[in-house]
Amino acid sequence: MTTSGTTYLMTEGSPGTGGQQARQLLPRLLSADGRPAGLPAHLATHGQLPYRGRRGLLIDEVHRSGLTGRGGAAFPVHRKLAAVAAAGRRPVVVANGAESEPLSAKDKTLLRYSPHLVLDGLQLAAEAVGARRAVLYLHEDLPLHGWLGELLFERRSNGLDRADVDLVLAPPRFLSGQETAVVNVLNGGPALPTFTPPRTFERGVGGLPTLVQNIETLAHLALIARYGAAWFRGLGTAAEPGSMLASIWQADGSPAVREAAVGTPLLDLLGLGDHVQAVLIGGYHGTWLPAGQARLLSLSNAALRPAGATAGAGVLAALPARCCGLAETARVARYLALESAGQCGPCLNGLPRIATALAELAGTSPRGPVINDLERWAGLTSGRGACHHPDGAVRFVRSALRVFAAEIRRHRQGTCAAAASQPFLPVPAGPAAEADWSRPR
């Protein structure tokens, strides 16, 4: 998976969020001219790193900004910072760039175009919690790695970085970016989630309190440290301030990454004409919604939660009418079952059964009781794992059963609305065995 085919386009703002203002204020994270920002250009635009001089001083500003984690969970950043800073021992800070979701490209794109914002954020977060050791944790992408290594050397030579930064490769698995799996890898283990407690902020890398933040979150933090909480709140809504990066999979199969104010209508981000039947919000742990419903919604939790979805990490995909949503969901469900860490009984047993039942539903003559089995297994699988993989997979599957109910009826009658047999949603040609859970050498 590379970002070579990923264009990035800036959103032009929207009436709902003060379009005129947004037009002037975006992009914040991505470079305006569409070229990667080197160190001189970065410093000319944003100035030197605004170190505060002492642990903890930045946390209030972050609190006032209302910044939440952009990795999907939307956890308030100041609370994580405060918990790690208060833990007493010298903590470790991890920039989590293990963007495993096949539909998501925003973290890779951000690293490619604005690497110094991310690296600034990592340093400032390290200072805020009192860490001297930092880790940049990424999926294997050798050109990007080589380049980031050079950038880190350049920053150190210029005296910008105070915390040492190690580059660590994430194994190519869906769960590699899960917080406890990240810690497991950094401790020399496989990319498997662990049972909590202990929570990562109490005991993580090397047994030390550990702050794990998404790449994009750190870039926002670098801007908040420079321009302040009030500036950050100049975009977005009062409850969910700021901008966010969205990874967009259009109905024609073209991917893009756009930066948008939180609260931007989905219509401004995705083409949602008659050729689109449904929208997937939140990626493969997310929720299908009918296109007609998505046309009325915007990219914020306030708008999406009542519809059963969340803004998450800003992953959006439009499913064209010519595709079978059931077949697409079945294919992805199989992938999710194969990506189960296989550690927890309900996930290990439930996800493959769910995937098989979905494949049967998506076939031509499903048995009558298969839908009952599916619903029972969904209930038995969700909420019973050490991590949220089974919950996310079940949320995705259940939403498909709702949104593609008419398609299920057609399949029972031996027909399918899909004109295209080509798969639409990307599914990595997964690893055949469990061999590569561990760190690549």
Next chain:
Amino acid sequence: MSKQLRVNPIACSGHGQCAELLPELIKLDEWGYPVLDARPVPPGLDRTARRAVASCPALALLLSPRRDGRPRQAAAPGGCVRRQRAKDGGT
């Protein structure tokens, strides 16, 4: 302080002993893994619950203070109500 049963799903390998010892609060799913009652452990079952925790061969069953830290006022169903010392601070 009321307690809550919790299972470490990574450690649990589905021996099923807990469901035999504490059928009031633990059932097994169709694959043999425990499904826990979401309610706090009633005081009348406290001792049995502790025995179930101690007998888990995988050490996967846990008894922890309720997450919300609020003691429940509900009377124990048909058992003696014993006063427990609140030694676990809730969050």
